[in-house]
Amino acid sequence: NSKVIQTPRYLVKGQGQKAKMRCIPEKGHPVVFWYQQNKNNEFKFLINFQNQEVLQQIDMTEKRFSAECPSNSPCSLEIQSSEAGDSALYLCASSSTANTGQLYFGEGSKLTVL
Amino acid sequence: GDSVTQTEGLVTLTEGLPVMLNCTYQTIYSNPFLFWYVQHLNESPRLLLKSFTDNKRTEHQGFHATLHKSSSSFHLQKSSAQLSDSALYYCALSGSNNRIFFGDGTQLVVKP
Numbered sequence: 001n002s003k004v005i006q007t008p009r010y011l012v013k014g015q016g017q018k019a020k021m022r023c024i025p026e027k028g029h030p031v032v033f034w035y036q037q038n039k040n041n042e043f044k045f046l047i048n049f050q051n052q053e054v055l056q057q058i059d060m061t062e063k064r065f066s067a068e069c070p071s072n073s074p075c076s077l078e079i080q081s082s083e084a085g086d087s088a089l090y091l092c093a094s095s096s097t098a099n100t101g102q103l104y105f106g107e108g109s110k111l112t113v114l
Numbered sequence: 115g116d117s118v119t120q121t122e123g124l125v126t127l128t129e130g131l132p133v134m135l136n137c138t139y140q141t142i143y144s145n146p147f148l149f150w151y152v153q154h155l156n157e158s159p160r161l162l163l164k165s166f167t168d169n170k171r172t173e174h175q176g177f178h179a180t181l182h183k184s185s186s187s188f189h190l191q192k193s194s195a196q197l198s199d200s201a202l203y204y205c206a207l208s209g210s211n212n213r214i215f216f217g218d219g220t221q222l223v224v225k226p
Contacts, residue, residue, distance in 0.1 A: 033214065041153075041202055043216035055212040091158065099208040100147050100166070105158035 003027070006092050006106035007074075013082045013113050021109040022074040025094030031055075032075050033103060034067060037089040046090075049075065050098055082113045116141045116209040120217035128225055133177075133192040133199065135220045140186060141209030148181050148188040149206040149214070159204060163190070195224045 005024040013019045025032050034046040047057035049069040057067075064083075069075040079086055089110050093103040117140045125135060139148065147166045151159040165172045165181045165188065172179055177192045188205060205217040 035216070041219050041221075043204065043219070045213050045215065048212060050212075098212040099214065102149075102161045102164065103151075103159075103214065105160070107158050 004092055004094050004104050004106035005074075006090075006109050008109060009107065011109060011111045013111065015083060015113060016081050017113075018078060018080060019082050019086070019111055019113075020076055020078040021090050021092075021111070022076050023092030023094075023106055024074045025092070026104050029094035029096055029104070031095045031098050031101070032069050033093045033095070034075075034077050035091045035093065037091055037108070039088070043091075046077070048098065055098055079111075082111070084113050087111055087113045116143075116207055116211070116213070116215050118205050118207045118215050118217035120203075120205055120220050122220045123218070124221045124223065126223045126225065127195055129197055130194050133190070133195045133222065135190040135203050135205075135222065137179075137188045137190065137205030137217060138186050139188065139205070139207045139209075141207060143210035147208040148179075149208070150177070150179060150188070150190050151204040151206060151216075153202040153204065153219075155201070159202075162203075195222075197224050197226065200224045 003026040033048040036044045047067045048055045067077045089108040091108045093105045095101040119138045121136045149164045150162040152162045153159040168183045204219045207215045
């Protein structure tokens with residue numbers, strides 16, 4: 001059973017609507033990654049955090065996507081204005097280190113944009 | 115930039131035959147970490163193997179891989195496929211920055 005908790009498991013949004021997903025990392029893991037897994041099962045890195053600080057993010061994330069990992073609260077990934085191409089499984093993973101540790105994945109939040 | 119290439123999108127083989135899934139990578143970092151993750155249907159990915167030591171074989175659950183920096187490869191192998199090995203396999207790289215890059219994945223289908 002996954003110790004990384006993602007909610008909600010499923011999201012259905014209309015184009016232009018906001019979509020927000022949350023992630024509680026495994027206890028003691030300071031690093032959180034967000035990936036997008038599309039219908040072809042391809043993984044795309046979106047953003048990662050160490051504690052509350054952004055380590056890396058891609059251009060897509062800088063525009064319509066926003067993410068945060070506040071202290072003592074779940075991490076979140078929000079799409080400000082959903083597009084059909086955003087339909088995917090959004091996977092959160094946590095790790096003890098940024099680049100050498102094992103990633104522990106949550107079960108994902110499946111977003112469908114109608 | 116860093117990248118991972120998995121040349122096979124789909125590998126289909128008969129139970130009992132050997133498995134080899136290809137993975138090559140590109141990075142400017144001289145000490146990359148390489149990983150294999152496995153994702154079974156309707157499950158999240160989980161780590162299968164990882165390595166950062168050149169030319170050292172790493173094994174887990176019957177699978178093995180050896181990081182070869184000279185050829186930038188980290189191929190996944192198993193001597194005898196089982197039906198339960200059917201899954202998506204991802205090679206991943208941690209290289210010159212704080213990202214972990216995944217290849218496009220190889221779907222392994224093992225038939226009786």
